[in-house]
Amino acid sequence: MDQEKSEEFYGRLREQLAESSKWPSNYLYKFIVPTDTQKIKQIQDIFDNTGAVIESKQSKNAKYTSLSITVNLKNPDEVIQKYKEVGEVKGVISL
Secondary structure (H helix, E strand, C coil), rough: CCCCHHHHHHHHHHHHHHCCCCCCEEEEEEEEEEHHHHHHHHHHHHHCCCCCCEEEEEEECCEEEEEEEEEEEEHHHHHHEEEEHHHHHCCCECC
């Protein structure tokens, strides 16, 4: 995603989160990651010390792992910051 589209996307997301939730609030992230312990650990480290609950499940052929991460965050900006951090990990799909 190019920088301009990315900022536009995050701007809309910030508005939607501000309108749809009272903050602080629990937020559920869902990611699909190639089954690679290094990549999964990178994502887990991003949410380390946040009190996040992380559930993982491998696909039938074990090629991919889905991560569901529930964490209590203060505001929409924190939600977006975590998306940007996870976006740095190669091959991750955010749902």
